Amino acid sequence: MTALLAIGLLFAASMAIGVYGVRATRSTTPDFLVASRRVSPGWNAMAIAGEYVSAASVLGLAGLMLKNGIGTLWYAVGFTAGYVAVAALVAGPMRRSGAYTVPDFADYRLGSERIRKLCAVIVLVIMWLYLVPQFKGAGVVLHLVSGTPYWVGVVLAGAVVTASIAAGGMRSATYVQGFHYVVKLLFIAVPAVFLVAHAGDGARTEALRMDVSDWSRPLLDLESSGQPLLATWSVLLATTLGAVGLPHVIMRFHTSASAWMARRVAVGVIVLLGVFYLFPAVYGLLGRVFTPELVDGGDTDTVTVVLPGEIVPGTWGSVLTAVVAAGAFAAFLSTSSGLLMALAGGLSHDLTRPSVPRLRLAVAAGALVAVLLSLPAQRVDINVAVGWAFAVAASTFCPLLVLGIWWRGLTPAGAAAGLAAGVCAATGSALASVLTDPGPGWLVVLLAQPAAWTVPLAFAVMIGVSLLGRPPEWAERAVLRLHSPNA
Amino acid sequence: MLDRMRRPRPDEGMTIRVLTVVQDIDTDLRHGLGGRGAPSAARRLRRLLAAQAVVLAGLDGTVAVAGPDPDPDELAALLAQTYENGTPAHRPPWSAVPLIVAGELSGALAVREGAEAELAAVGTLVSRSLDHAALRRARGRIAQAELRTLRAQISPHFLHNALSVIGARIRTDPARARTLLNDFADYLRYSFSAQGDYATVADELQAIQTYLELQRARFDDRMELSVRMAPEILPVAIPFLVIQPIVENAVRHGLEPKPGPGSISVSGFGEGPLCVIEIEDDGVGMEPEFAQAILAGSGGRAVVSPDTGRASVGLANVDQRLRTVYGPEYGLVIETARGGGTKVVIRVPRFMRGVVAN
Numbered sequence: 001m002t003a004l005l006a007i008g009l010l011f012a013a014s015m016a017i018g019v020y021g022v023r024a025t026r027s028t029t030p031d032f033l034v035a036s037r038r039v040s041p042g043w044n045a046m047a048i049a050g051e052y053v054s055a056a057s058v059l060g061l062a063g064l065m066l067k068n069g070i071g072t073l074w075y076a077v078g079f080t081a082g083y084v085a086v087a088a089l090v091a092g093p094m095r096r097s098g099a100y101t102v103p104d105f106a107d108y109r110l111g112s113e114r115i116r117k118l119c120a121v122i123v124l125v126i127m128w129l130y131l132v133p134q135f136k137g138a139g140v141v142l143h144l145v146s147g148t149p150y151w152v153g154v155v156l157a158g159a160v161v162t163a164s165i166a167a168g169g170m171r172s173a174t175y176v177q178g179f180h181y182v183v184k185l186l187f188i189a190v191p192a193v194f195l196v197a198h199a200g201d202g203a204r205t206e207a208l209r210m211d212v213s214d215w216s217r218p219l220l221d222l223e224s225s226g227q228p229l230l231a232t233w234s235v236l237l238a239t240t241l242g243a244v245g246l247p248h249v250i251m252r253f254h255t256s257a258s259a260w261m262a263r264r265v266a267v268g269v270i271v272l273l274g275v276f277y278l279f280p281a282v283y284g285l286l287g288r289v290f291t292p293e294l295v296d297g298g299d300t301d302t303v304t305v306v307l308p309g310e311i312v313p314g315t316w317g318s319v320l321t322a323v324v325a326a327g328a329f330a331a332f333l334s335t336s337s338g339l340l341m342a343l344a345g346g347l348s349h350d351l352t353r354p355s356v357p358r359l360r361l362a363v364a365a366g367a368l369v370a371v372l373l374s375l376p377a378q379r380v381d382i383n384v385a386v387g388w389a390f391a392v393a394a395s396t397f398c399p400l401l402v403l404g405i406w407w408r409g410l411t412p413a414g415a416a417a418g419l420a421a422g423v424c425a426a427t428g429s430a431l432a433s434v435l436t437d438p439g440p441g442w443l444v445v446l447l448a449q450p451a452a453w454t455v456p457l458a459f460a461v462m463i464g465v466s467l468l469g470r471p472p473e474w475a476e477r478a479v480l481r482l483h484s485p486n487a
Numbered sequence: 488m489l490d491r492m493r494r495p496r497p498d499e500g501m502t503i504r505v506l507t508v509v510q511d512i513d514t515d516l517r518h519g520l521g522g523r524g525a526p527s528a529a530r531r532l533r534r535l536l537a538a539q540a541v542v543l544a545g546l547d548g549t550v551a552v553a554g555p556d557p558d559p560d561e562l563a564a565l566l567a568q569t570y571e572n573g574t575p576a577h578r579p580p581w582s583a584v585p586l587i588v589a590g591e592l593s594g595a596l597a598v599r600e601g602a603e604a605e606l607a608a609v610g611t612l613v614s615r616s617l618d619h620a621a622l623r624r625a626r627g628r629i630a631q632a633e634l635r636t637l638r639a640q641i642s643p644h645f646l647h648n649a650l651s652v653i654g655a656r657i658r659t660d661p662a663r664a665r666t667l668l669n670d671f672a673d674y675l676r677y678s679f680s681a682q683g684d685y686a687t688v689a690d691e692l693q694a695i696q697t698y699l700e701l702q703r704a705r706f707d708d709r710m711e712l713s714v715r716m717a718p719e720i721l722p723v724a725i726p727f728l729v730i731q732p733i734v735e736n737a738v739r740h741g742l743e744p745k746p747g748p749g750s751i752s753v754s755g756f757g758e759g760p761l762c763v764i765e766i767e768d769d770g771v772g773m774e775p776e777f778a779q780a781i782l783a784g785s786g787g788r789a790v791v792s793p794d795t796g797r798a799s800v801g802l803a804n805v806d807q808r809l810r811t812v813y814g815p816e817y818g819l820v821i822e823t824a825r826g827g828g829t830k831v832v833i834r835v836p837r838f839m840r841g842v843v844a845n
Contacts, residue, residue: 098724100760104838111840174718254837255719257689341759349760349836359759481843 002318003145006326010183014176014333015164041261045268047174048252050181052079052243052269053276054130054335055137058188058328060382061277063301065284066294067381070210071220071232072284075383076277078236078390080270082243087266090244092259093405093482100254101342102247102397103350109404109478112412115419120350122396122423123247127343128370129430130246130389131336133382135374137301138332144305145325150378158371161336165363174255180334185276187327188304191320192282195311199286207285215288225444230452235387238451242390245397248342259485283307301382304328340366380434387449388430395422395454399462408479410462411469418462425454508535509612516616517623520545520586520594528613529553536609538601539580543613545594546570554599557581562597569595575607584610588617630811631684645701645735652705667704670697678728687844688755688764689721691730695753698731702738710742711750719757720764723837724844726808732801733766733819733831741770741829762837769828778821778829782806802831813839 057079065072099105103119106112135154142153196204210216219228220235243249256262287294287303290310294300305328308320344362352358377385396419403410403418429450438444446453512531515524525543529551533541540554544566561581568576569583573592576583583597584606594617596610649671656664674697677690692714703710734753742749755764781802806819813835823829 098838098843100837104760107840108838254722257722345759359761 003322003325006322007145007329010326010330011160011164011333014179014330015167041256041264041268043174043178044252044255044261044265045272046178046181047255048177048249048265048269049272049276050177050179050184050334051252051338052246052249052273052335053181053184053331054386055134055328055331056383056386057276057280058184058331059137059140059301059304060133060386061280062283062287062304063299064381064383065281066287066291066303067300068220068222069215069217070284071217071228072383073277073281074220074232074235075239075387076280078239079243080273080277081236082240083266083270083273085240085244086249087263087270090250090401090405091253091262091266094250094401095253095256095259095262096482096484098254100251101345101350102245102250102400103346105250105404106400106415109475110410110412110415111472111474112416115412115416116350118416118419119397119400120346122392122419123346123350124343124366125423125427126245126247126389126392126396127339127346127366128373129392129427130386131339131343131366131370132374132377133380133385133389134332134336134339135370136377136380136385137328137382138336139374139378140299140302141305141325141328141332144302145321151375154371154374157332157336158367161333161340162364162367164333165337165340166360177334177338180330181272181276183330184327184334185279187323187330188276188279188283191308191324192279194320195286195308196282198312199289203286203289206289222445222448224440225442225448226440227442227445230442231445231449234445234449234452237455238387238391238394238449241394241398241451241455242392244401245393246390247346247393247397248338250397250401251342280304286311299378336370340370384448388426391430391449391451391454392423392426394451395426395458398455399458403459403462403466405479405482407463407466408475409466409471410475411466411471413469414462414464414466417465418458421461422454422458425457426450429454505535512613513616513619516613516620519617519620519624520550522620525551526553532596532609532613533598536598536601536605538598540599541601542597543594544597546592550594557597557599565597566595569597575603575610577603582606586610586614586617588614588621593617627811630808648705649701652701656704663704667701670700673697674701678731683844684727685724685842685844686727687721688716688723688725688730688762690844691725691728692716692721692753694728694731695734698734699738699751706742706749709748710738711748713750713752715752715754717756720755720762720837722844723762724842725762725833725835726812726842729805729809729833730764730766732805733833736801737766737768737770737829737831741768741772743770745770757837758834760837761834764833765830766833767828767830772823772825772827772829774825775823778823782819782821805833809833809835812842 057076061072061076064075094105097105097108099108102123103116106115106119135157138157139150139153142148142156143150148156199207217228219232221228222231222235225231253262253265256265283304287307291303291306294303294306305321305324308324309317311317312320340363343366344359347362347366348358399418399422400415404415429447433444433447436447438447508531512528512535515528515531516522517524520543529541529543530553532538532543533553538554540552540557542549542553542557542562543551544562549562561578565576565578565581565583568578569585570592573585573587575585580600581597582601582603583595585592586594586596588594596606596613598606649667653664653667653671656667674694677694677697696714699710699712703712730753734751737751742751749768749770751766751768753764753766755762757763802819802821810818817835820832820834821829822832
């Protein structure tokens with residue numbers, strides 16, 4: 001009950017900021033522009049981190065760590081390291097291009113309506129792959145704190161996020177998302193500190209005891225394949241390069257006033273994410289000691305929410321559970337509204353003619369599909385599904401953006417071929433890994449986390465097909481503009 | 488009757504194919520004879536006329552050849568003959584028709600071994616496409632010229648008022664006068680700045696800010712001004728001087744005729760991939776029909792307001808330019824009623840190919 005109350009309060013607070021945030025920030029003072037000229041890079045970075053830290057980070061990371069061992073933290077490394085690539089390769093040029101979405105960028109760089117549409121379709125694929133685990137997280141958390149069946153939680157979450165967007169979440173997102181980062185950090189960090197303090201000496205020593213075999217092995221093994229090194233590389237590649245191509249993240253750099261600011265923002269994000277990812281690790285380590293039974297019977301994704309009740313009994317335990325649940329719900333809310341907006345934008349702007357009613361309709365339709373896809377997905381690990389979304393982004397938009405920005409030889413035909421190859425290979429493997437089980441070996445890794453081969457494949461196809469044709473004559477100017485320092 | 492029914496219908500597929508080719512040729516010639524599409528147009532013409540070779544020539548020489556290269560001397564003689572007389576010319580196996588655009592000779596279409604009857608018809612067609620291309624370019628130039636006019640058209644009325652307001656405060660409130668003078672300088676610089684067709688929302692707001700400060704001083708501060716901008720849209724590029732004319736319109740036609748205090752609010756926010764800017768005043772408003780007339784009169788024609796007797800060329804121009812840049816569905820939306828204030832809504836995509844702020 002306490003937890004539901006906490007979630008309700010959080011929801012009300014974010015709605016209030018969403019609706020009044022714009023109003024409160026600018027007033028009648030004559031100097032309003034001096035203040036409003038820039039969103040400070042700090043706020044912007046916080047907004048990006050707020051949108052980026054999803055149920056995968058709050059719930060999934062600790063859950064998968066409990067199941068697969070310490071090596072899971074490579075996910076966190078990749079999620080964060082992605083912004084090094086973003087800052088170095090795309091943030092500045094992307095801002096200079098003026099493009100708001102990846103389809104916009106494709107339009108800017110390649111000037112082809114068809115590739116724009118293809119990109120919009122890929123946006124839909126990535127966003128749905130990413131939304132499913134978010135909705136699963138919401139369903140699981142609501143089930144834990146209130147006992148409602150899983151599907152009720154998922155449907156409710158869909159309704160809540162659609163309603164919040166329709167009621168004004170479309171307007172100013174920067175401050176809401178920034179607020180959510182703080183909420184998530186505090187609601188995960190404070191209980192974590194509390195739990196570590198309460199766990200007792202014995203448990204702390206137990207949690208930190210490392211033997212480099214099995215669970216504490218520093219590499220990540222997927223689906224007990226026996227190929228930990230390959231699996232680790234594949235996950236790292238997917239998460240690092242995936243962050244470069246995530247459509248809803250790229251959008252946020254448009255808010256920066258200049259390319260230089262955009263890079264500053266990306267660096268800020270690295271710091272904020274680095275701080276945040278300390279805490280899921282705490283839950284994973286403590287979960288190993290206090291709730292090992294989840295590995296066999298229950299859903300490991302629930303460990304973050306279950307743990308406080310296990311360590312601290314009584315009222316304080318339920319208060320801590322409530323706080324963590326609210327944090328997880330904040331993660332769900334901010335990430336999925338960002339995802340849904342990007343999805344709806346693609347659906348209403350790039351694939352059809354734009355209008356406001358259609359944008360709302362697209363939000364509702366996108367949420368509905370995500371809910372329907374999430375209902376049968378209860379057994380899929382949150383982090384694994386998010387890993388797929390990253391793998392698709394890494395094998396489609398990452399090559400498109402990186403080659404588009406740094407290589408003038410990219411042709412529309414090459415980009416289209418590479419995008420098609422990347423999206424088919426990556427989603428095909430993810431599907432195959434759900435439907436089949438080839439047993440231990442390298443094949444299972446290449447299906448469960450396909451980035452290791454799909455990313456090079458997409459790059460190779462894009463470069464190869466581009467070399468066969470000739471880039472349009474204005475390509476040189478388009479690329480030059482992305483790098484000219486005074487734009 | 489029976490006979491008519493039995494008369495063979497022209498092959499439907501054929502008609503559609505021909506019409507499609509004609510359309511494609513028109514698209515190819517979108518940028519005129521010197522444009523990128525000329526070679527492609529020549530190839531299509533060659534297929535359409537089933538000719539051995541097709542040559543598109545401008546007045547200063549050949550622009551595109553489809554098929555085997557012609558003998559230069561032979562072709563030159565043919566073209567010279569065509570240009571000289573301004574009529575179709577034949578030098579077997581070649582024949583040529585002049586291309587007359589807007590009454591002026593501007594090139595020729597020559598074919599080798601093609602049907603002559605068709606050639607004349609196709610010649611007219613190509614001329615018409617070129618004419619369209621010229622008109623399209625002219626339309627763009629007109630919009631440019633209008634923008635230039637708009638930039639230069641800081642009304643003498645406003646200049647006079649601004650200077651006299653500043654003058655009146657030099658002794659009583661020198662600090663304010665100084666700020667106002669700076670605002671005035673900024674405003675002039677922005678309005679006259681000649682670079683580029685696009686500016687960021689932030690730059691546009693800065694211009695409005697200075698403009699409204701001057702107006703507020705004139706109104707002895709009985710004008711409330713509020714601006715609410717979501718920071719997300721400040722870096723968005725929009726056409727130069729689209730918000731300012733609307734604000735100016737709100738002040739001149741909404742607030743000036745109204746007795747007592749008035750207020751004006753400018754707000755902006757992102758709506759998914761769109762950027763929305765609303766300018767609202769609680770002035771005298773206008774008849775909805777009049778608003779409609781302003782927008783319908785887009786094209787730069789001045790519409791004279793029945794109340795103030797002034798022209799509101801600004802709104803029509805903004806509407807026109809938004810439509811030219813973003814397409815017909817992105818024009819201005821005006822919500823108004825007599826005595827009920829006016830609200831003008833600009834809704835444009837955050838990104839549009841070619842729209843980049845300087």
